[in-house]
Amino acid sequence: MLLIKPAIKNILGGGIRTWLNMAVLSFTFVLIVLYNGITDGWVQESRRETIQWDTGYGQLWHPDYERYDVFSIQDAHGIIPAELQPVLTARTYTPILVSQGVIYPQGRLQNVLLKGIDPDQSILNIPSGKLKSSGNEIVVLIGKRMAQAAKLKKGDRVMVRWRDRNGAFDAREVLVSEVFDTKVASIDGGQLWFNLEDLRKLTSMPNEATYLVRSGNGPVVSDVEGWHYKDLKFLLADLDMMLKGERVEMAIIFTVLLSIGLLALFDTQVLSIFRRQKEIGTYIALGMTPQRVAGLFTLEGTSYSILGILFGALWGTPLLIWFARAGISMPEMDDMGIAIGNELYPVYEPSSILLNIFIIVSLSALISYLPSRKIAKQNVVYALKGKIS
Amino acid sequence: MEPQTVIKLLSIVKRFPEGEGFFTALNNISLSVNKGEFVGLVGPSGSGKTTLLNIIGSLDIPSEGDAVVMGQSVSRLNAKESAYLRNKHIGFIFQSYNLLPVYSVFENIEFALLLQKIPANQRRKAVMEALEWVGLTNKAKSRPAQLSGGECQRVAIARAMVKRPSIVLADEPSANLDAANSHHILQTMQKLNQELNTTFLFATHDEKVMQYMKRIVYLKDGVVEKDVLLV
Numbered sequence: 001m002l003l004i005k006p007a008i009k010n011i012l013g014g015g016i017r018t019w020l021n022m023a024v025l026s027f028t029f030v031l032i033v034l035y036n037g038i039t040d041g042w043v044q045e046s047r048r049e050t051i052q053w054d055t056g057y058g059q060l061w062h063p064d065y066e067r068y069d070v071f072s073i074q075d076a077h078g079i080i081p082a083e084l085q086p087v088l089t090a091r092t093y094t095p096i097l098v099s100q101g102v103i104y105p106q107g108r109l110q111n112v113l114l115k116g117i118d119p120d121q122s123i124l125n126i127p128s129g130k131l132k133s134s135g136n137e138i139v140v141l142i143g144k145r146m147a148q149a150a151k152l153k154k155g156d157r158v159m160v161r162w163r164d165r166n167g168a169f170d171a172r173e174v175l176v177s178e179v180f181d182t183k184v185a186s187i188d189g190g191q192l193w194f195n196l197e198d199l200r201k202l203t204s205m206p207n208e209a210t211y212l213v214r215s216g217n218g219p220v221v222s223d224v225e226g227w228h229y230k231d232l233k234f235l236l237a238d239l240d241m242m243l244k245g246e247r248v249e250m251a252i253i254f255t256v257l258l259s260i261g262l263l264a265l266f267d268t269q270v271l272s273i274f275r276r277q278k279e280i281g282t283y284i285a286l287g288m289t290p291q292r293v294a295g296l297f298t299l300e301g302t303s304y305s306i307l308g309i310l311f312g313a314l315w316g317t318p319l320l321i322w323f324a325r326a327g328i329s330m331p332e333m334d335d336m337g338i339a340i341g342n343e344l345y346p347v348y349e350p351s352s353i354l355l356n357i358f359i360i361v362s363l364s365a366l367i368s369y370l371p372s373r374k375i376a377k378q379n380v381v382y383a384l385k386g387k388i389s
Numbered sequence: 390m391e392p393q394t395v396i397k398l399l400s401i402v403k404r405f406p407e408g409e410g411f412f413t414a415l416n417n418i419s420l421s422v423n424k425g426e427f428v429g430l431v432g433p434s435g436s437g438k439t440t441l442l443n444i445i446g447s448l449d450i451p452s453e454g455d456a457v458v459m460g461q462s463v464s465r466l467n468a469k470e471s472a473y474l475r476n477k478h479i480g481f482i483f484q485s486y487n488l489l490p491v492y493s494v495f496e497n498i499e500f501a502l503l504l505q506k507i508p509a510n511q512r513r514k515a516v517m518e519a520l521e522w523v524g525l526t527n528k529a530k531s532r533p534a535q536l537s538g539g540e541c542q543r544v545a546i547a548r549a550m551v552k553r554p555s556i557v558l559a560d561e562p563s564a565n566l567d568a569a570n571s572h573h574i575l576q577t578m579q580k581l582n583q584e585l586n587t588t589f590l591f592a593t594h595d596e597k598v599m600q601y602m603k604r605i606v607y608l609k610d611g612v613v614e615k616d617v618l619l620v
Contacts, residue, residue, distance in 0.1 A: 002503060002504070002506070005503070006500070009491050009492060009496070010491055012491070013490070013491025014491075278485075278487055279487075279489060279490075281487070282483075282487040282488075282489065284448070284472070284475075285446070285448060285475060285481045285483075285487070286475070286476065286481070286500060286501050286504060286548075287472050287473070287475045287476020287477070287501065287504045287505075288472060288476075288504060289468045289469055289471075289472040290468060291468065292472075380448045380449070381443050381448055381449050384448070384483065384487065
């Protein structure tokens, strides 16, 4: 407690030196919080969007289905076990049938996945209601990425060719009833979404599905007749790994930003100890131990970071709130496979901010202590004369 | 009644490294100073006055011999004990005042009491009393930069005296002052010596200062040349 008053006095008496340090540290702090917020916002949005558009809260896979093995798709379909009928009736699970096919937009050939979805499902955000057709026309949904790649738009017709369950080729023209906009590329690129019953008919796979998607309030069903349950941890593993890489990148930027701030602090401390030799000698002559004087200088250095954080909170809070509300424009990142919108809204987690404050203050204390510890080894007689020993 | 010895120097030798050898600043100094004495350490530059004050003030230790201050051997004190001795029993007055620049006059004087953890109301009373001694009550809120040299030295005296130390060590206290200011501060110290029975030990080579001393110890080349009792 005794050191706090002189430390505050010295900081306030530091003039421009204090303001410069505070400015650098507050800028560093605000940038770190913003960057953390961007990453947290990105992580949360990516997970949320992927769950809402692609994975649901879990999936039940056909025994032969393997998401990453395109060759598994041909055999990865089967009649949904009777035991699962109650969850389908309750609409807590919705079936998806996957098959392979080819489309011929403007005479070009393009391999696609044909996916059948129940038009009445409400588990995924895919606008499946648009698949309810009237008459003999078969309608499909495509995402905007697929529309761009195939140069298709709403109302266009395109020739689709596929093989049924017996391997026989068949083809017919389908109508693009809607082009939906999603941030989740994994349900968009190279995919045609059919009414489930239409696809079942086209492929001669009545009552069959490739996997079932669980809603948030659906029960977790353990393996049934070989159909195995995949939880979110498994389904989001790729995304989590990608975001983990992003965390590493964030840690590097955090280190660089913090190093700039701490370098300024270290510089001030070294200069301060060099310039304030006489003061150091006087403190010791008045009855402070050299260790206590070192403590005083360490406290001064640490206080810069605390003041910097407070100053940063003062001017940074309105700015950070504005970013969180207005969002930050992001470039197109379709190829990355991460669900991310054109606007990214930073999310500031209190725990993350507190951790940042703890790290900044702790490192400031360490950086302040390193030059200050030399005080304990100084020759007091020299210091009193303002000389470095 | 037997006078109380507050400083006892026993065959003090102090050497400093110089080139490949050593320079002997103090050579076999033995001396006793009693409570309430007003002593001048007099000698030319390099005679060892400041070195001797530093050893007595526990800011330095002798290479040989021992200095016993307030009954404690300075050579045997650790950093904490040494700091306690300075804080409790010794007041320092420096040639260049050594006031803390960001503190007001009041805070400079108060600092020594803060280290002794004296309650705020007692501190305030003691500081105002010290300011009265040196005639600077109207400058309590001023910063050292706003004071003249004489005023700064008076603040330094108040800072040294506020904790009522047993010993005050003054290193060339009038070196940066004109004759009038020198006279004023020496008179102040003389008055405090008489009123509070504080022991004063001056290092000086100023003829004007010597006339205030009750005892003068002449140093030359690190050796006591003469020890003269004037009163």
